[in-house]
Amino acid sequence: MGTSGSHGWACRRGSGRRSWWWDVSIALLMLWPTLASASVNFEKRRRALVRPGWSMGIDLHGGLRRGNLNVLELGGGEFVGWQADRLGFLLLGEHRFRAQTLARAGQGFSDLPRSRQLNAHMGHLRLFHRLGPRLSVEAFTQVEADELSVLRWRQLVGTGLRLRVIERDGLSLHLGTAYVPELEILDRALFLGQPGGHGPINVWQRVGQVIDASVGRGPVTLVNTFYVQPRIDDPRDVRVLDEASLVIAVSKHVSLELAGSVRVDTRPPSYCAVPVGTGGCAPELVRRVVGTEVAVDPALAVSF
Numbered sequence: 001m002g003t004s005g006s007h008g009w010a011c012r013r014g015s016g017r018r019s020w021w022w023d024v025s026i027a028l029l030m031l032w033p034t035l036a037s038a039s040v041n042f043e044k045r046r047r048a049l050v051r052p053g054w055s056m057g058i059d060l061h062g063g064l065r066r067g068n069l070n071v072l073e074l075g076g077g078e079f080v081g082w083q084a085d086r087l088g089f090l091l092l093g094e095h096r097f098r099a100q101t102l103a104r105a106g107q108g109f110s111d112l113p114r115s116r117q118l119n120a121h122m123g124h125l126r127l128f129h130r131l132g133p134r135l136s137v138e139a140f141t142q143v144e145a146d147e148l149s150v151l152r153w154r155q156l157v158g159t160g161l162r163l164r165v166i167e168r169d170g171l172s173l174h175l176g177t178a179y180v181p182e183l184e185i186l187d188r189a190l191f192l193g194q195p196g197g198h199g200p201i202n203v204w205q206r207v208g209q210v211i212d213a214s215v216g217r218g219p220v221t222l223v224n225t226f227y228v229q230p231r232i233d234d235p236r237d238v239r240v241l242d243e244a245s246l247v248i249a250v251s252k253h254v255s256l257e258l259a260g261s262v263r264v265d266t267r268p269p270s271y272c273a274v275p276v277g278t279g280g281c282a283p284e285l286v287r288r289v290v291g292t293e294v295a296v297d298p299a300l301a302v303s304f
Helices: 020-031
Strands: 053-066 071-083 087-100 120-130 135-146 151-168 171-186 191-193 201-217 220-230 238-249 254-265 270-272 286-288 292-303
Touching (some): 053 254, 135 171
Antiparallel strands (some): 087 120, 120 135, 191 270, 254 292
């Protein structure tokens, strides 16, 4: 399970020369704000693109998440991608089916917005174009919904740069940055409020950054991906995702993965445990989406 950097576009070793785009890209990366995250780890899908032409795959995963509620989760994903010398794209989907386990201290089944089943779905399309041996420009769009965080719909588009810092001898490091406007629609039947006095429908302007590092030897690869995504107009509104993975290649097409992740949202909304009627929400039914979620996800992945 080696990584492919800019998808198979190798850098000439021993060159020693730095072109103008190297200095420009480093400057751009340092100018962006540096606090928060994405909803999905796109980088681990990118690593499956290891050769020119078409690639596709599926994965199955399950695990326990602790945060808003303790939930047992089963899920799966699929992707299809294509790349040539300079151009490529990747289309992926992810689906998570959750059921509440034992409630945490001070919580009960009424903490769920609707029922014990809280599902999530996501779709992502990304286009990329190589500008040089190390630098690529990318454009993407993503849609998602998540009942656990009362998110009815989120759609975002973005464009940015990706820089390959190093990729050799089983070691790789990539940096990325992007401008990401998004439309967010929360469940209006349950929504009560969120910090800043914003309503259930908002358009946010964010910047996003990613640091993706991996080290591998033989069939074993250790990977860590860190996303940050603050709002431009209010940097205190930040989303963070940090995911560490142990990947074991069982064969050319099959791998096992154990991932641990931490997600943080510094401005989560509050909601009512039942649909809000004309009389409002009783104080004992007011809930707040917890801003930190910890998850452990074992997975089986097949790619070809």
